[in-house]
Amino acid sequence: MQPVNISDLPDYPLSCNDRLDSHFFMAWERRRWLASGMRLNATPECRALYFDLINIAYDNSPVGTLPMDQNILAKLLMVDSGHFGSLCKLDYGPLYKWEPCRCDNGDIRLMHPMVLRSLSEAMARREDHRARNDAANSAKRLQRLRITVSGYHADLAKNDAAIRWMDEWLVKEGCEYRGAAWIERGMQAWSNHIFDLGRAGGAFPQKGA
Structure with missing residues (x-):
């Protein structure tokens, strides 16, 4: 040295x-x-x-x-x-x-270059594995949500955009167990979201019009 x-x-x-x-x-x-x-x-x-x-x-x-x-x-x-x-x-x-x-x-x-190379490859494999697990978990979570929503509103359950939006909303809200109350809140939030989009786009008449 x-x-x-x-x-x-x-x-x-x-x-x-x-x-x-x-x-x-x-x-x-x-x-x-x-x-x-x-x-x-x-x-x-x-x-x-x-x-x-x-x-x-x-x-x-x-x-x-x-x-x-x-x-x-x-x-x-x-x-x-x-x-x-x-x-x-x-x-x-x-x-x-x-x-x-x-x-x-x-x-x-x-x-040591050989040790660093081995570690970098191991971490890359770990991240790939984590990404695959996250994707699989997300797909399963969306499927469960779709099945649950279909019990309330069959047509809404067929709307991929609605299911993905509600899933993201539930995650953002910190929902850990997706019981009936949370699902209903998610559906209402989606309805409000669509209403707000329509109002912003001029699809709904404004007050005083």
């Missing part, structure tokens, strides 16, 4: 608020690892510590980073600090390709 100009450091793209708490595993590119310079050139001990540090980084904040202090890293690895320092001086030491970066909280920490 050499002294660096802080202004020249790259900004770490993940913030302290980015979490993968529900992930109890990490993606590991087996073939990439088997052909990597680290695996082919490092000692068995350095390879083991290198892999340990990657796992440790997943539980640090920001996720995927490590503290700069080698004494702290040695404690995390449960190895002698002096011995760890000597290993880090090797061309293929435990901190191979770990480099300083600036984090969103102002800290200077270590990042």
